[in-house]
Amino acid sequence: MDAVRVEVQEEIPVRTALAPLQPHGLGTMYVESLSSYFQRLADQHSVSPKLIAREFVLPRLGFNNRVGEVQSDRYWRSSFFNGMGEVPEQWCKVLGELTGVDSLRRLTLLPLNGLVGMHGSSSAVHRWCPRCLYESEVEDRPYGQLLWEIGCVKACPRHEIHLISVHGCGTEEAVPPLRIKPLPHLCRSCGRSLSLSSSGDFQPADEAEVSFARAIGELLASPLFAEGPRTSDRTIADFLSEVIRSHEGGYGIKAVRRIGATKGEVSEWMHGRHLPSLPQAAMVASAYGVPLADVLVGRGIDRLHPNPWARDSRRGVFSPYKRWGMAEDMEAQLQQFLRLSIPPTEAEAAGMLGTSSRELRRLYPEQCRAIGERRAQWAEQEATRRRDERLRVVEELVNQMVCEGVIPTIGRLEERLVGIPKAFLFKERSACKRTCEVGKAKLGS
Ligand SMILES: [Zn+2]
Ligand SMILES: [Zn+2]
Incomplete structure (x- = not known):
C-alpha cells in the first residue's frame, strides 16, 4: 500500500504560479536567451511580457508600483538582461520560483560571472541569424539564441553569415502596431517574421568571425553552462601562471607576445586584479589551442597546442654575418609587422627578429620610423x-x-x-x- 501511495505522490506535478515552460537548446551552442524565454512564457499565458513583469516579477523584487509601471517593459528589452549582472541573477531566481524551472541561469552569461569581465559581453542592439530563425520556425519552436545577445559575436557559427540587426521591413503585410506580439522571432516594428529578409541574400562572414563565434558557442555548450554550481575556484590566472611556467620557460613576455595582449593586461589578469573580457580570454585560448571553457577554469594545460608565432621569436640570434642572408626576410617581416592588427613597438619588433633595437635602427631606419608611427597611431586609437x-x-x-x-x-x-x-x-x-x-x-x- 505504502509503495503505491509514494508512486502516486511522485506523479503529482509541483504546482507553480506560471507554466513550467521548458527552454530550448539547453546544453548546445544554440541555447535560448532569457529574453526569448521570457517573451515565450508571457505568450503561453496569452499576456504581454509587461504584465508578467508588473504583476509577478517586480513585486517580488521589492519595487513599488510607480517604478514598477515605468520599468516593467524596460528590463527584458535591455542589453544586460541576458548578461552576468544582478538583474539577470534576480530575474532568474524569481522566474525559477514562478515556473519551477531551475535551469534559467543557463540562458544568461551568469555562469561566466567571476571568470570574465563584462566588456563586449552584451550587444547594444537586437541581432539574429535569419536562417537559424527560419529553421526553428520550420520545427515549430521559434526562439532567440543567447549567442546573438553577446556583443563580440558577429556571425552565426552554423550558417557562417553575419548576424543582422536590421529587418528591412516592408509596408506590405505589416501588422498594425497594437497587434504586434512581443515574440523572439517577430519584428518589433512590422510584426512579420525576422526570418523574412527584404534582400534575401545574407552576407557571408569571414573565417576569423566564424571561428570566434564557434569558440564562444562551444563555451555555451560546455559543462560550465551545465546545471549546478562550479566546484573549482580556479580561473584564467591559474592557467596563465602554469602555462608560463611549463611552456614559456618562465618568461611572461613570451606569453604576452603569443597572446597579442599588452604586458600590463597579462600581468593584471595573472594577479586577478582585472578579469579579461570575453574576446581577450578567447585570444588566450586560441594562442594555446585550448578550448575557452578550459582556459577560464584553469584547465587544459596538459593538452595545449601553442600557436607557433612566438616560438620563432628566438630563432637565429642576430649576427652581422648572417645579415645579407636574412636581409630580405627581415625587411619582409618588418613590412608584415606594419599590417598586424596590434602592431609591435620597435623593441618588440627587434625582439621578434632576434636582434636589438639599436641594430634594427641602424639597418632599417626607414622601417623603424614607420613601425614607431604605426604603433603610436594604434596606441592612440586603442x-x-x-x-x-x-x-x-x-x-x-x-x-x-x-x-x-x-x-x-x-x-x-x-x-x-x-x-x-x-x-x-x-x-x-x-x-x-x-x-x-x-x-x-x-x-x-
Ligand atoms: Zn544561423
Ligand atoms: Zn520588420
Whole structure:
C-alpha cells in the first residue's frame, strides 16, 4: 500500500504560479536567451511580457508600483538582461520560483560571472541569424539564441553569415502596431517574421568571425553552462601562471607576445586584479589551442597546442654575418609587422627578429620610423576605444540602477564597477556625472 501511495505522490506535478515552460537548446551552442524565454512564457499565458513583469516579477523584487509601471517593459528589452549582472541573477531566481524551472541561469552569461569581465559581453542592439530563425520556425519552436545577445559575436557559427540587426521591413503585410506580439522571432516594428529578409541574400562572414563565434558557442555548450554550481575556484590566472611556467620557460613576455595582449593586461589578469573580457580570454585560448571553457577554469594545460608565432621569436640570434642572408626576410617581416592588427613597438619588433633595437635602427631606419608611427597611431586609437568602451559600461550600470529604481551616483557606480580600474571614474568624472544625471532624469520621468 505504502509503495503505491509514494508512486502516486511522485506523479503529482509541483504546482507553480506560471507554466513550467521548458527552454530550448539547453546544453548546445544554440541555447535560448532569457529574453526569448521570457517573451515565450508571457505568450503561453496569452499576456504581454509587461504584465508578467508588473504583476509577478517586480513585486517580488521589492519595487513599488510607480517604478514598477515605468520599468516593467524596460528590463527584458535591455542589453544586460541576458548578461552576468544582478538583474539577470534576480530575474532568474524569481522566474525559477514562478515556473519551477531551475535551469534559467543557463540562458544568461551568469555562469561566466567571476571568470570574465563584462566588456563586449552584451550587444547594444537586437541581432539574429535569419536562417537559424527560419529553421526553428520550420520545427515549430521559434526562439532567440543567447549567442546573438553577446556583443563580440558577429556571425552565426552554423550558417557562417553575419548576424543582422536590421529587418528591412516592408509596408506590405505589416501588422498594425497594437497587434504586434512581443515574440523572439517577430519584428518589433512590422510584426512579420525576422526570418523574412527584404534582400534575401545574407552576407557571408569571414573565417576569423566564424571561428570566434564557434569558440564562444562551444563555451555555451560546455559543462560550465551545465546545471549546478562550479566546484573549482580556479580561473584564467591559474592557467596563465602554469602555462608560463611549463611552456614559456618562465618568461611572461613570451606569453604576452603569443597572446597579442599588452604586458600590463597579462600581468593584471595573472594577479586577478582585472578579469579579461570575453574576446581577450578567447585570444588566450586560441594562442594555446585550448578550448575557452578550459582556459577560464584553469584547465587544459596538459593538452595545449601553442600557436607557433612566438616560438620563432628566438630563432637565429642576430649576427652581422648572417645579415645579407636574412636581409630580405627581415625587411619582409618588418613590412608584415606594419599590417598586424596590434602592431609591435620597435623593441618588440627587434625582439621578434632576434636582434636589438639599436641594430634594427641602424639597418632599417626607414622601417623603424614607420613601425614607431604605426604603433603610436594604434596606441592612440586603442586609448580612445578603451575609453568609449568603459563609458558604455558606465552607461549600462546607470541604466541598471534606473531599472532597479536606484538613484545613480558616482559612489554607487564605484561599488558596482567590475573589470574597470576605479581611477577611471575620477579621470572621467565629468562624463560619468553626466551619465548619472541622464539616468536621474529618466528615473524622475
Ligand atoms: Zn544561423
Ligand atoms: Zn520588420
